Structure formats: structure tokens, C-alpha cells
Amino acid sequence: MTALDEKRDAPLARPAPHKMSWAWLGVMPFFLFAFLFLIYPSSTIVVRSFQDSVTHGFTLKNILALFDNHYILGAYWISIEISLLTSVGGGIFGFLLAYAAIRGGLPSFMRSSLMTFCGVASNFAGVPLAFAFIALLSPTGLLISWLRALGYNPYFHGFTLYTFWGLSIVYMYFQFPLMVLIIAPAIDGLRREWLEASENLGASSFQYWRYVALPILLPSIMGTMILLFGNSFGAFATAQALTGGQINLVTIVIGSQLRGDALGDPGLGYAMALGMVVVMALAITGYTVLQRRTERWLR
Amino acid sequence: MTHLTLSNICKQFAGTTAVEDFNLEVEKGEFVSFLGPSGCGKTTTLRMIAGFEVPTTGKVTIDDTDITYQAPNQRNVGMVFQAYALFPNMTVAQNIGYGLRIRKESKTAIKERVTEMLALIHLEKKGNSYPHQLSGGQQQRVALARALAIRPQVLLLDEPLSALDAKIRVSLRAEIRAIQKKLGITAIYVTHDQEEALSISDRIVVMYEGRIEQVGTPFEIYNFPQTAFVASFVGTLNTAPAEVVDPAKHLLKIDGVQLESAEMLEDKHAGDKVTIAIRPERFNFIAQERKANILDCQIENITFLGSVVRIQLLIGSNRFYMDTFNNPFLELPKIGDKAQITCSREAVLVLKA
Numbered sequence: 199m200t201a202l203d204e205k206r207d208a209p210l211a212r213p214a215p216h217k218m219s220w221a222w223l224g225v226m227p228f229f230l231f232a233f234l235f236l237i238y239p240s241s242t243i244v245v246r247s248f249q250d251s252v253t254h255g256f257t258l259k260n261i262l263a264l265f266d267n268h269y270i271l272g273a274y275w276i277s278i279e280i281s282l283l284t285s286v287g288g289g290i291f292g293f294l295l296a297y298a299a300i301r302g303g304l305p306s307f308m309r310s311s312l313m314t315f316c317g318v319a320s321n322f323a324g325v326p327l328a329f330a331f332i333a334l335l336s337p338t339g340l341l342i343s344w345l346r347a348l349g350y351n352p353y354f355h356g357f358t359l360y361t362f363w364g365l366s367i368v369y370m371y372f373q374f375p376l377m378v379l380i381i382a383p384a385i386d387g388l389r390r391e392w393l394e395a396s397e398n399l400g401a402s403s404f405q406y407w408r409y410v411a412l413p414i415l416l417p418s419i420m421g422t423m424i425l426l427f428g429n430s431f432g433a434f435a436t437a438q439a440l441t442g443g444q445i446n447l448v449t450i451v452i453g454s455q456l457r458g459d460a461l462g463d464p465g466l467g468y469a470m471a472l473g474m475v476v477v478m479a480l481a482i483t484g485y486t487v488l489q490r491r492t493e494r495w496l497r
Numbered sequence: 498m499t500h501l502t503l504s505n506i507c508k509q510f511a512g513t514t515a516v517e518d519f520n521l522e523v524e525k526g527e528f529v530s531f532l533g534p535s536g537c538g539k540t541t542t543l544r545m546i547a548g549f550e551v552p553t554t555g556k557v558t559i560d561d562t563d564i565t566y567q568a569p570n571q572r573n574v575g576m577v578f579q580a581y582a583l584f585p586n587m588t589v590a591q592n593i594g595y596g597l598r599i600r601k602e603s604k605t606a607i608k609e610r611v612t613e614m615l616a617l618i619h620l621e622k623k624g625n626s627y628p629h630q631l632s633g634g635q636q637q638r639v640a641l642a643r644a645l646a647i648r649p650q651v652l653l654l655d656e657p658l659s660a661l662d663a664k665i666r667v668s669l670r671a672e673i674r675a676i677q678k679k680l681g682i683t684a685i686y687v688t689h690d691q692e693e694a695l696s697i698s699d700r701i702v703v704m705y706e707g708r709i710e711q712v713g714t715p716f717e718i719y720n721f722p723q724t725a726f727v728a729s730f731v732g733t734l735n736t737a738p739a740e741v742v743d744p745a746k747h748l749l750k751i752d753g754v755q756l757e758s759a760e761m762l763e764d765k766h767a768g769d770k771v772t773i774a775i776r777p778e779r780f781n782f783i784a785q786e787r788k789a790n791i792l793d794c795q796i797e798n799i800t801f802l803g804s805v806v807r808i809q810l811l812i813g814s815n816r817f818y819m820d821t822f823n824n825p826f827l828e829l830p831k832i833g834d835k836a837q838i839t840c841s842r843e844a845v846l847v848l849k850a
């Protein structure tokens with residue numbers, strides 16, 4: 199038996215003839231993609247941030263100007279505020295929705311339609327999203343008209359679509375579906391055995407959540423919220439279309455810098471973009487660290 | 498004294514009956530296995546003892562206390578699951594101490610008990626490891642320690658070895674049995690592996706399609722299977738349709754070949770159809786003159802199984818297996834040869850329908 203096996207295996211055991219491998223060709227598209235869309239643009243941003251826009255010489259002027267300008271610091275602050283608000287709000291709502299859909303015994307067809315909806319909605323942004331909300335929530339919008347017909351006009355009670363809170367609501371619309379999409383696999387990964395083992399050892403469902411489920415899910419929840427933060431921090435078109443630049447988010451200010459209308463200093467624009475790259479890089483690092491931890495647990 | 502009692506248990510899931518008319522009394526310190534093919538209701542029965550399922554009818558009692566409707570977290574029953582049930586976010590020590598922490602025991606008491614449990618499962622050095630850093634066998638030992646740490650009245654194990662390699666399975670089952678004996682704890686062990694059940698249990702409950710087929714010691718189950726199912730499920734067994742020739746003389750006939758059994762056949766009449774069963778190792782080649790059970794056969798195939806040689810043969814039109822111990826001086830017939838074999842009267846079992 200063994201002798202036979204050896205014979206059969208013999209030809210394979212012979213060393214392979216030396217041949218040029220073309221395997222590297224397969225990864226070329228990846229490197230091309232990384233260069234064109236990641237390395238080239240971000241290195242441009244880094245270089246231009248340290249370049250005088252007139253003399254093209256090295257300068258720290260642009261970077262220092264960031265911290266010197268209340269208008270710009272304010273823009274960062276508003277961007278961070280709206281991103282924090284919509285990532286935490288959208289994150290909590292999205293988590294509860296995903297949990298209800300997965301553990302609430304929803305029939306599977308409803309679950310898959312929810313996932314499809316979330317897939318579409320999380321990519322619904324920019325001008326179409328702004329328009330949809332204008333059609334719904336502007337002073338003459340559909341929902342507002344209905345509410346007015348019922349005798350309640352939110353616009354008389356401090357609500358407007360074109361301010362910070364209005365924009366937050368619009369952002370929520372693409373934030374929570376993204377949360378649902380990303381957190382669903384983690385919730386699926388909670389094993390029934392953990393709940394039963396916990397009960398078997400005497401724990402209540404509250405104790406199961408407190409000591410087992412939440413600690414297991416927390417890195418995923420936090421990680422996904424960081425992702426949502428980045429998602430909202432980098433958004434531009436929606437805010438531009440909705441408020442026409444009335445709310446000074448970083449992206450909007452950068453836009454006007456580069457187009458050269460308001461302050462008209464491209465060097466400062468690049469420095470602001472660099473600031474965004476730094477914030478995003480921090481967010482992605484945090485996300486990766488947390489995600490790796492849960493993957494290990496939920497294997 | 499009876500420790501755990503299951504009386505008249507039935508369990509139905511929308512339309513299907515998972516367990517039917519299940520009655521069992523388990524003594525304190527006894528190791529009882531539920532053995533049967535997949536889907537026969539073993540897990541469901543175990544989960545009713547743990548409280549994860551409520552019987553449709555019937556009663557579960559421990560020490561004369563009715564726990565049929567008690568919530569799982571109100572019972573004092575330890576359970577070891579098939580696999581992957583350790584909490585991944587906790588260290589081995591935290592996993593083992595979980596039940597005691599829930600019971601609000603003091604930090605020192607928990608620490609002491611965890612140390613004791615780690616020594617019991619021989620993982621003293623792994624207290625600070627996380628489950629994903631352990632092998633499958635080590636994880637199951639931790640799961641066992643976690644279930645035992647709360648000093649349960651009954652220990653339940655649901656195929657705890659089925660996800661492990663064959664070698665570890667054998668050593669770990671011996672370890673489980675040793676720990677159970679040492680602690681004197683009552684244990685119910687679910688398995689579909691007959692060898693596992695035979696080697697580990699005080700008593701085996703053989704189940705089939707939600708019903709108990711036979712309850713007995715491993716010795717009884719193997720040597721005296723009472724139903725065709727038990728006979729075929731436990732060990733290798735030759736079965737063949739037979740006809741009663743003379744009930745008074747215990748004479749039967751398979752395909753024209755006469756056989757003598759040691760079984761009582763008073764309730765049978767000549768001409769009745771029965772099923773007979775003979776273990777392969779009970780056959781011998783004929784070495785000396787015999788009066789009864791001389792069976793003419795034809796050798797179909799010979800297979801070496803290590804310590805045993807299995808010979809496939811035809812008696813009439815019925816195919817039988819015969820096992821004989823392997824040794825270098827064994828004289829075997831050749832394939833296609835005609836031969837005569839025999840077996841004792843006691844080896845010929847007549848199965849209940």
C-alpha cells in the first residue's frame with residue numbers, strides 16, 4: 199500500500215524546472231489602483247501643503263495658517279461635531295435595527311429586503327439625497343405640508359432643513375444603513391451557545407448582555423462608528439447641494455479654497471486637506487485595530 | 498436513591514414528535530449515555546433536563562423536586578456543549594469563574610475554586626489564556642471545568658468530543674470519565690458513537706426516532722440487544738430473516754439451513770417468521786465433530802482490520818460477516834472456497850420485532 203503510494207507520488211516530488219513566473223501580473227491592477235487613487239493624490243496633498251502657491255518653494259506657512267484662522271478651526275469643529283453626532287446617533291439606531299432584524303425573528307425575506315435597502319441607502323448621497331430631503335422636509339415639502347395640514351408647522355418651532363440639525367438628519371439617512379450593513383455579520387456571529395452557557399451558569403439576560411454579548415460586540419460597534427465618522431467627515435456634495443455652502447464644513451471650505459472664490463489660497467486648501475487625511479488616517483487605524491480584535495473572537 | 502427522574506416525557510415541535518414516552522431513573526453518581534443516530538431526540542431530551550426546552554407532557558425531577566418548568570438559570574445543572582461555547586472575550590480563568598461570579602461569591606472563593614478546577618483538568622498554566630489560544634481539546638476541558646465549577650447536581654454533556662480528532666477523542670473521554678468518578682457527580686452523556694458510549698458509561702439508553710429502544714449496561718447492550726435496531730446500531734451484527742422450525746427444540750431455519758438457538762421460543766409456533774442475529778466474532782471454522790449449527794458457506798471476501806480479520810461469506814443467499822483474531826499462523830480459506838462454520842447456540846439471538 200505504502201509502496202504504491204510512493205510510486206504514484208514520485209513524479210510530483212521531482213523539482214520543478216526553473217521558469218519565469220508571471221504571477222505578479224495578477225496583482226498589477228491592485229498596485230495601479232493604489233497608486234492612482236491613494237498614493238498619487240495623497241502625496242500631491244502632502245507636497246502642495248508644504249509648497250508656497252506662488253514661489254513653489256518649501257514653506258510651513260500653510261500648515262501654521264490652519265491653526266491661526268478661527269474660520270478654518272471652526273470649520274473643522276463643525277465637521278467633527280456633525281460627524282460625531284451622526285456616527286453615534288446613526289450607529290446606535292443602526293445597531294438596534296440590525297439587532298431587531300436578526301434576533302427579532304424577522305422572516306428571512308424581510309431581512310434580505312432590509313439589507314438590500316441598506317445597501318442602496320448607504321450609497322444614497324450627494325445631490326439626489328439633498329433633493330429628496332428638500333422635497334420632503336423643506337417649508338413646502340411633502341411631510342411639512344402634511345404636518346401643516348394637521349395644524350403643526352415645525353418651521354414655527356425652530357426647525358429648518360438648511361442648518362446644522364437639518365443636515366444631521368439628512369446625513370443620518372446614509373449613516374444608519376451603513377451601520378446595519380457592517381454590524382449585521384457581527385451580530386450574526388453571536389453564538390446561541392454563549393447565551394445558553396450563560397443561562398446555564400445562572401445568569402439573567404441582562405447579565406449575559408453586560409458580561410458577554412456587549413463586550414464581544416463593542417469593538418465592532420465602536421469600529422463601525424469610527425467608520426461612520428469618517429464617512430460623514432469626508433462628505434461634501436450633500437451639504438453643498440442642500441445648504442449651498444451655508445454651513446462651513448471643512449470639505450466645503452476646501453472646495454471654495456481650491457476653486458479660489460472666498461479666500462482663494464490653494465496652498466491653504468491643500469493644508470486643510472492634509473488635516474483631513476490625518477483625521478481619516480486616525481479613524482481608519484482605530485477601525486482596523488478594533489476590527490481585528492473582534493475577528494479573532496468571532497472566528 | 499434515584500437522583501434524576503424523567504417520567505413520561507414527550508416533546509413535540511410544530512408537527513414533529515422529537516421525543517416520545519421517555520422514562521428514565523438515574524442514580525446518584527451514575528454515568529448514563531444517550532446513544533442513537535442523529536435526529537433521534539438525544540439533544541432535545543438533554544435540553545429538557547437543562548431547561549432550554551419545556552416538555553409537551555411529562556415531568557423532570559431532581560432529588561424529588563419538580564423542575565419541569567423551572568427556568569434554565571434557576572436550575573443547578575451544568576452543561577457542556579458540542580463546541581465553541583466558551584466566552585471568547587474572557588480568559589480561561591474568567592470563563593471557569595463565570596458561574597460563581599454570577600452567584601456573587603467572594604473574589605477569594607472564586608479564585609480558589611478556579612485554581613482547583615484548573616488542576617482538575619490539568620491546565621494549571623492556561624488560566625490567563627484566551628479560548629482562541631487553546632486547542633479544541635483544551636477548550637472542551639475548560640468547558641467541562643466551567644460547568645463543574647458551580648457544583649451542579651447533574652452534569653450534561655452534548656456530544657462534547659464530536660468536533661475533535663479521533664486520538665484526542667479517545668484520551669479525553671477517558672479523562673471525562675475519570676473526573677466524573679472522582680467527583681462522584683451524576684452525568685448524562687449524549688453521543689452517536691457506539692464505541693464511545695460502550696467504553697464510558699455505567700448504563701446506556703439506546704434511542705431511535707424519539708423512543709427508548711433499550712436501557713442497559715454496555716455489556717447487556719452489546720451482548721443481548723433486544724431489538725433489531727439496537728442489534729444493528731451497536732457493533733457489527735449479522736441479521737437474517739429466519740423461520741421457526743421447532744420451538745420446543747429451539748430450531749430455526751435460514752434459507753434452508755438449520756440453526757439451533759439458546760433462546761426461549763415458547764411463544765412461537767413452527768412456521769413463524771423471526772429475525773436472527775449473530776455477532777461476527779461468534780463464528781468459528783469447524784475444527785472438530787459437531788452435531789448442531791453446521792453451516793455450509795462460500796467465502797466472498799477477506800479483509801484485514803488490524804487485530805481482526807473479517808471474512809465475508811454467504812450462507813444460502815444471506816451475507817454474513819465472521820471475525821477472527823489475526824495471527825501470523827492463521828490458516829485462511831481462499832476467496833471462492835466452500836467452507837463450514839459454526840457458532841454456539843447462545844450466539845444465535847432471536848430479535849423482538
Ligand SMILES: Nc1ncnc2c1ncn2[C@@H]1O[C@H](COP(=O)(O)OP(=O)(O)O)[C@@H](O)[C@H]1O
Pocket residue numbers: 510511513514515533534535536537538539540541542
Ligand atoms: N427547535 C426545534 N424546532 C423544530 N424541530 C426540532 C427542534 N429541535 C429539534 N427538532 C427536531 O427534533 C428531532 C430530534 O432532534 P435532536 O434532539 O436534536 O436529535 P439528536 O440530538 O438525537 O440528533 C429532529 O427531528 C429535529 O429536527
Ligand SMILES: [Mg+2]
Pocket residue numbers: 536539540541
Ligand atoms: Mg444532537
